[in-house]
Structures are given as structure tokens and as C-alpha cells.
Amino acid sequence: MTQVILAIDCMGGDYGPPVTIPAVKKALKAHPDVSFRLFGDESKILKSLQHHRVELGQRIRVHASQDDVEMTDSPALALKNKKTSSMRLALESVRDGRANACVSAGNTGALMAISRFVLKMLPGIDRPAIISAIPTLKNGHVHLLDLGANVECDERRLTQFAVMGNELAKCLDKKESPAVALLNVGEEENKGSETLRKAHAMIGNINSIDFRGFVEGNQIFSGDYQVVVTDGFTGNNVLKASEGLSKYLAIKIKKAFERNWWTKLCGLLATPVISAFKSEINPEKYNGACLIGLKGIVIKSHGSANADATFCAIEEAIIQSHQKLPQKIRNELELVSLNLRNDD
Amino acid sequence: MTQVILAIDCMGGDYGPPVTIPAVKKALKAHPDVSFRLFGDESKILKSLQHHRVELGQRIRVHASQDDVEMTDSPALALKNKKTSSMRLALESVRDGRANACVSAGNTGALMAISRFVLKMLPGIDRPAIISAIPTLKNGHVHLLDLGANVECDERRLTQFAVMGNELAKCLDKKESPAVALLNVGEEENKGSETLRKAHAMIGNINSIDFRGFVEGNQIFSGDYQVVVTDGFTGNNVLKASEGLSKYLAIKIKKAFERNWWTKLCGLLATPVISAFKSEINPEKYNGACLIGLKGIVIKSHGSANADATFCAIEEAIIQSHQKLPQKIRNELELVSLNLRNDD
Numbered sequence: 159m160t161q162v163i164l165a166i167d168c169m170g171g172d173y174g175p176p177v178t179i180p181a182v183k184k185a186l187k188a189h190p191d192v193s194f195r196l197f198g199d200e201s202k203i204l205k206s207l208q209h210h211r212v213e214l215g216q217r218i219r220v221h222a223s224q225d226d227v228e229m230t231d232s233p234a235l236a237l238k239n240k241k242t243s244s245m246r247l248a249l250e251s252v253r254d255g256r257a258n259a260c261v262s263a264g265n266t267g268a269l270m271a272i273s274r275f276v277l278k279m280l281p282g283i284d285r286p287a288i289i290s291a292i293p294t295l296k297n298g299h300v301h302l303l304d305l306g307a308n309v310e311c312d313e314r315r316l317t318q319f320a321v322m323g324n325e326l327a328k329c330l331d332k333k334e335s336p337a338v339a340l341l342n343v344g345e346e347e348n349k350g351s352e353t354l355r356k357a358h359a360m361i362g363n364i365n366s367i368d369f370r371g372f373v374e375g376n377q378i379f380s381g382d383y384q385v386v387v388t389d390g391f392t393g394n395n396v397l398k399a400s401e402g403l404s405k406y407l408a409i410k411i412k413k414a415f416e417r418n419w420w421t422k423l424c425g426l427l428a429t430p431v432i433s434a435f436k437s438e439i440n441p442e443k444y445n446g447a448c449l450i451g452l453k454g455i456v457i458k459s460h461g462s463a464n465a466d467a468t469f470c471a472i473e474e475a476i477i478q479s480h481q482k483l484p485q486k487i488r489n490e491l492e493l494v495s496l497n498l499r500n501d502d
Numbered sequence: 503m504t505q506v507i508l509a510i511d512c513m514g515g516d517y518g519p520p521v522t523i524p525a526v527k528k529a530l531k532a533h534p535d536v537s538f539r540l541f542g543d544e545s546k547i548l549k550s551l552q553h554h555r556v557e558l559g560q561r562i563r564v565h566a567s568q569d570d571v572e573m574t575d576s577p578a579l580a581l582k583n584k585k586t587s588s589m590r591l592a593l594e595s596v597r598d599g600r601a602n603a604c605v606s607a608g609n610t611g612a613l614m615a616i617s618r619f620v621l622k623m624l625p626g627i628d629r630p631a632i633i634s635a636i637p638t639l640k641n642g643h644v645h646l647l648d649l650g651a652n653v654e655c656d657e658r659r660l661t662q663f664a665v666m667g668n669e670l671a672k673c674l675d676k677k678e679s680p681a682v683a684l685l686n687v688g689e690e691e692n693k694g695s696e697t698l699r700k701a702h703a704m705i706g707n708i709n710s711i712d713f714r715g716f717v718e719g720n721q722i723f724s725g726d727y728q729v730v731v732t733d734g735f736t737g738n739n740v741l742k743a744s745e746g747l748s749k750y751l752a753i754k755i756k757k758a759f760e761r762n763w764w765t766k767l768c769g770l771l772a773t774p775v776i777s778a779f780k781s782e783i784n785p786e787k788y789n790g791a792c793l794i795g796l797k798g799i800v801i802k803s804h805g806s807a808n809a810d811a812t813f814c815a816i817e818e819a820i821i822q823s824h825q826k827l828p829q830k831i832r833n834e835l836e837l838v839s840l841n842l843r844n845d846d
Contacts, residue, residue, distance in 0.1 A: 293750075294750070295749075295750050295753060295754075306687050309687055309694055309695055310695055341739060343650050343653055343734070343735060343738045343739070350653055350735070351653050351654055351735070374738075374739075374742050375738065375739040375740065375741065375742030375743035375744075375745070375746060376742040376743065376745045376746030376749070377746065378743055378746055379743070379746040379747055379749070379750040380746070388739070390687070391687055391694070391695070391736060392735060392736050392739050394687045394718075394719065395685060395687070395718070395719040395732070395736050395739075395740050396719065396739050396740055396743045397719065398718050398719030398720040399719035399720065399722055399723070399740045399743065399744055400719075400743060400744070400747050401719075401720045402719060402720035402721065402722055402723040402724065403723055403744050403747055403748070404747070404751070405639075405720070405723070406637075406638070406639050406723040407748070407751060409639060410639075410779060411779050414775050414776075414778050414779035415772075415775055417775070417778070421774070421775045424768070424771050424772040424774075424775050425772075425775070427768050427771060427772075428759075428768040428769075428771075428772050430765070430768075431758050431759055431761070431765045431768050431769070432758075434758050434761070434765075435754060435755050435758035
């Protein structure tokens with residue numbers, strides 16, 4: 159295996175170095191072939207490294223940034239004014255070949271805009287898409303895209319998503335031909351908008367994609383598909399509604415066990431079962447959305463990610479680096495040789 | 503209270519009379535002011551009535567249909583060819599003033615098309631929308647619309663949804679001013695498509711609506727809003743994904759309790775708690791989507807609804823009949839006096 163160097167934006171997210179540094183420490187141990195370039199407030203990073211007894215050296219270097227992208231910054235403002243932020247510097251190190259991938263828990267809109275500006279898009283791709291894995295009943299998980307980067311999508315953009323999702327699933331899951339589906343309000347080919355029917359025809363024409371046609375929302379969690387394609391508006395709302403529902407159900411079941419002394423006792427006895435259940439559907443395992451379609455690898459960690467979840471995001475960056483995912487998507491797009499580029 | 507007469511399409515759904523007749527029996531007992539007109543296969547209905555010891559009389563009459571709308575019929579075909587179906591006859595009885603509302607578990611697309619043709623739309627409304635209540639963390643439930651009838655919506659259609667959802671929530675929940683929100687990928691006013699931003703402005707201009715602006719998918723289940731408005735494509739996918747996720751979590755927790763003898767014992771002890779939990783989030787309680795925007799009341803029961811769920815759909819029809827919901831929506835639309843009608 160070749161050496162991998164990761165650029166970590168240590169300042170993004172709700173916690174900064176107190177979460178990113180322990181995650182880096184865990185990754186240093188688990189992946190001896192990986193080195194880290196840490197971007198952010200130098201004194202805070204050094205303090206956190208010292209606290210966690212991580213020594214500077216060949217595998218770990220600190221690069222001081224001058225300012226931070228805030229969660230409230232607009233993408234345009236972050237792009238224009240935050241040229242020495244940890245996010246920008248980390249992305250530039252990927253652009254300049256000093257790192258293989260960037261991991262950031264910062265402002266998603268800013269990360270999208272700065273990534274697009276600094277790294278540029280692959281030929282044939284208009285804008286990055288956000289893709290993430292979510293757990294399924296069988297076969298582990300499904301990759302859902304787009305999760306909010308592209309609120310309006312024509313058939314060509316949806317087809318781009320299918321090509322990119324297919325390559326990502328091949329890389330991450332080591333599946334030779336992932337089952338790819340297009341989200342719609344019915345399975346029949348005459349369902350949905352004209353855009354969707356056109357996208358159905360376009361994706362169906364790509365020989366390298368095992369395209370299974372339209373699926374409905376309930377089938378996302380079935381595990382019958384490895385990639386589900388939709389526009390960013392629908393994908394974002396499906397994902398966030400799922401988060402809201404999971405939270406609702408977790409609170410309801412907690413309350414059900416708190417009703418009286420008998421239910422409390424049952425809850426106590428069932429603690430290991432509930433814990434095992436929680437760990438299986440643990441959202442931390444599914445941290446690490448990817449900005450796909452760029453010339454470089456960018457992993458978006460959740461803003462509220464803890465150290466374990468951040469470690470998962472780092473692991474995803476390592477796999478994508480080894481697999482050279484952007485190069486594979488580029489090759490596939492050339493093969494598909496469809497006129498995918500929008501004229502906008 | 504005035505007398506209510508309900509037209510029941512006994513043949514729709516997966517089960518037909520074996521489910522609809524017990525539900526009608528329960529409703530006969532619970533609502534002494536309600537009468538039923540049963541539409542469908544006469545011999546099957548009579549056999550089922552006899553089996554459940556329900557006697558014909560003033561409060562219950564059978565109207566024989568000649569054919570059925572199948573779940574696989576296209577809306578256009580059902581509209582053209584199934585003129586003596588139980589669904590069509592039930593809707594015609596509402597049109598002719600012989601019943602106050604229709605309840606059907608049949609083919610949704612056909613029910614939409616036939617309702618629209620037979621009952622006609624309220625002035626200012628283009629097409630029916632599908633609205634249903636889903637459970638929330640506090641305040642019971644939220645009414646979500648559209649759930650799939652209108653896959654593409656402009657700002658005027660979204661505004662129609664807001665007006666109709668607002669009136670429905672006032673009627674069903676007896677809330678003076680329900681909190682109404684518009685689903686988007688962010689809360690800020692500059693988020694989402696131009697259509698959404700225009701809809702935000704239009705709804706915000708209606709004084710009779712307590713409009714809370716944009717909300718994200720996770721807030722649907724919060725209980726902070728009584729009505730959440732979205733296009734039919736997103737609404738359908740959010741609802742179906744929630745169904746898929748609930749099923750996934752139910753299976754996962756069942757498996758967690760089946761792991762070994764200790765977890766099985768815990769599961770056994772916790773059975774009453776799990777049952778209480780299940781009953782609280784019971785989807786049967788939330789059966790009875792409504793086709794809203796028509797000149798008459800049409801309740802769509804779930805195809806797989808059992809007798810209890812069908813009873814819930816009947817109860818919704820009774821409340822809407824007492825409240826004269828279509829008339830209230832009509833009055834509100836006149837007051838709003840916005841140019842809501844599309845030119846299409």
C-alpha cells in the first residue's frame with residue numbers, strides 16, 4: 159500500500175481540536191501508513207496534542223491558520239474573506255498534492271464553495287454532490303445522493319449522480335456491480351416528473367451501471383440497492399426526516415421504560431440489549447459524507463461528531479485515497495462518454 | 503348534532519368486506535348519529551354483515567356495484583371504464599347529497615381521478631392534495647401535505663396547500679391558529695428554490711395563517727408545527743422513507759432481543775413496555791389520509807388497513823362531515839382572495 163497523507167481541518171464542527179486530535183491519535187495507531195497534516199489554531203492544536211500525548215514528527219505536522227470559517231458564514235463570504243482559514247489551507251494542500259484527502263466538520267455550504275473553487279470539478283460534472291451511507295435491513299448500508307448540494311436537478315445531473323454513486327459504492331464496498339436505483343413516487347416507468355423519466359432512460363443506457371429503475375422511499379432501507387439517486391432537496395429532507403424520526407422513537411421508547419417501577423426494572427435488565435441495538439444503528443458509524451465530483455477527495459464530518467465518529471470519517475478518507483476515487487470517476491465518465499455537462 | 507351519512511367503498515384495499523364490515527359495526531355502536539351506505543359486491547357484503555350480526559335497516563343500506571377498481575388499474579382507465587364500480591358509486595352518492603363523505607381503501611390514483619371528475623374541485627384549487635397526520639414528540643401529531651398527488655408544485659399550489667392544511671388542522675384539532683411551516687433545506691429565507699422563496703412570501707402574506715416560515719425535515723416530528731407543507735414528490739418520499747425506517751428499527755430491536763436466552767428473557771419481561779410503546783406509535787391510529795380541495799369529503803384508508811384502522815378513517819370522515827370542511831376551505835379561499843388558480 160502506498161503512503162497516505164490526510165489534511166485535517168481541526169477547527170470545523172462544534173468542538174474543534176478536543177475532538178479532532180483524539181480521532182487523529184486513534185487513526186495514527188490503526189493506520190501506520192497514514193500521515194496527518196493538521197490545519198488550524200496552532201496553540202490550540204499543540205495544547206491538545208500535548209494533552210493527548212501525541213508527538214509531532216514525520217507523521218504529524220501542524221500548519222497554522224489565520225482565521226476560521228464560522229458555521230454562520232455564507233458560502234460566498236467564506237470563499238471571499240477566509241483565504242487563510244484552516245478549511246481553505248487544508249483544501250489547498252490537497253490541490254497542491256501535499257495531501258491525498260481533506261477531512262472537515264466545518265460549514266457545509268462553505269466547504270462546498272471553497273472545494274469547488276480550490277479543487278475544481280471533474281470534467282463533465284457541474285457541481286459537487288453530497289453522498290452518505292445509511293444503514294439498511296440487509297447488506298449493511300446504502301449510499302444516498304444528493305443530500306442537499308443540488309436542490310434542483312435535471313436528468314443529466316441525476317445521471318451524473320448515478321455514475322458517481324456507482325463508482326463510490328464499487329470503491330468503498332468492494333462490490334463489482336452495485337444495484338443502483340432512482341427515487342420516485344412509484345415503481346412504474348410512467349411515474350413521476352418528465353425529468354425523472356428522462357433520467358431513467360439515460361441511466362438505463364449506461365452499460366456499466368446495474369440500474370434497477372425507480373424505487374419508492376420505503377425501499378431505501380431495504381438493502382436491495384447499494385446506491386439510491388435523488389435530487390438534493392428530496393435527499394436532504396428524507397435524511398433529516400429520518401434523523402428526526404429516529405430521535406422521536408428513541409425518546410418514546412425511553413419514556414415507555416420510565417413509566418413505573420416495573421417498567422424501570424425491565425429497562426434496567428434490558429440495558430445491554432438496548433445498548434447493542436443502539437450500537438448497531440449507531441449514527442457515528444455512518445459519519446463521513448463525501449463531496450463527490452471534485453478533482454480531490456473531501457470528506458465532510460458531521461458538525462456534532464465526537465472522536466469516534468471523526469475517526470470513521472478519517473477512515474473513509476483513507477479508503478478513498480487508496481482507491482483514488484476521483485480518478486476512477488473521471489475514467490468512468492470518459493467511458494460513459496455521454497454529454498453530461500450542463501450548459502449553465 | 504346533525505345526522506351524518508357515510509358512503510363506504512367496501513371493496514377497496516387488500517381485504518374488502520371482512521375488514522370494512524367490522525369497522526362499520528364498531529362505528530355504528532360508537533356513533534349513534536351516523537348511518538352507512540355500503541357500496542360493493544352485494545352478496546359478499548350481505549354475507550359479511552350476517553357473519554358479524556349486523557342487521558340492515560334505516561342506518562345501514564347496501565348498494566350493489568357491478569365491477570371493482572383494481573389496484574393495478576391506471577387512473578385514466580378506472581375513470582373511463584369503471585362507471586359502476588363501488589368507488590364511483592360511493593363518490594356519486596356524495597355528489598348527489600345522499601351521503602356526507604366517502605371512505606375508500608382503493609387505488610389512490612383512481613380515487614384521485616374519479617373524485618376530481620365526480621365531485622369537482624373547489625374554486626381556486628387545481629387538483630386534490632393528499633394530507634395525513636403523523637405522530638410527533640409533543641402536541642400529538644402534525645398534518646403533512648402533499649403526500650404524492652402533485653409531484654410538481656409551483657408557489658401558488660404550495661400556497662393552496664397551506665390554506666387547506668390550516669383549515670383542516672383547525673377543524674380536526676380544534677386549534678384556533680395552527681402553526682404552519684414550509685419544508686425546505688434550511689431555515690433561512692434565502693434557502694431553496696425560487697419557487698419555495700415565492701411560496702414563502704405568498705403564504706406569509708395571508709393574515710389568517712400563523713406562518714412560521716421554512717423548516718427542515720427533522721423538525722416535522724418535533725410537534726412545534728401543526729401543518730407542514732411540501733410538494734407531493736418530497737412529501738411522498740419523506741412519508742415512505744419514515745415507514746421504511748420504522749420497519750427497519752422494529753426488526754432490529756426484535757433481533758436484539760432474540761440474541762440469546764438472557765436477551766430473550768429480557769424481551770419477555772419487557773413485553774408490556776414494548777407493547778405500550780408500539781401502541782403509542784401505532785400507525786393504525788394515523789390511518790385516514792384525506793383528499794383535500796374537492797367539493798366533497800373523501801377519506802383514503804390505507805390499502806392494508808385492518809378493522810381498527812378502518813374505524814379511524816371512518817371517524818375522520820365523521821368529524822369532517824360535522825365540521826363541513828370543504829365549505830370552510832371554500833370560505834377561507836374567498837377571504838384570502840389571492841389569485842391562486844393556475845392557468846394550466
